[in-house]
Amino acid sequence: MTFGTKLQKLRNEKRMSQKEISGILEVSQTIYGKWESDRFYPTYKNLKKIAAFYMIDVELLTEDQINLSLEKSTDSFKNMSVSKSSETILKLLKKIEKAVSLIREQTEIVQKEKDD
Known part of the structure; x- marks a missing residue:
């Protein structure tokens, strides 16, 4: 009421x-x-x-x-709908997340090689 x-x-x-x-x-x-x-x-x-x-x-x-x-x-x-710019930002964040993941993997491989 x-x-x-x-x-x-x-x-x-x-x-x-x-x-x-x-x-x-x-x-x-x-x-x-x-x-x-x-x-x-x-x-x-x-x-x-x-x-x-x-x-x-x-x-x-x-x-x-x-x-x-x-x-x-x-x-x-x-x-609320997600705007085009929001979609673009989300896509970029996912790419950055993948890149950071790859860098971490490479860093771990290099670190293991140094330790061995």
Whole structure:
């Protein structure tokens, strides 16, 4: 449930209008409406006022919003495609890794010959 949906549900449970609630919270009805429609998000100061009015913790108001933000971030990360330059860099790193491996092998052979 989004913050706006939760806010609207709480307001409806109190059987109050946006105008009444916005007056109590000392914000315009337009702003309050934008909170309920998830177009704007209140400041922490206003979140504290809202939580106090409804007698709930700020965390309960924002909990789903935080989870939703984390899910969106994770989804965005999963959907990122590897760019051409990233592919080129990965190919070069693999070549370097092979070269370093060959050098190590040669060094070990030379070292063994010296030891013998």
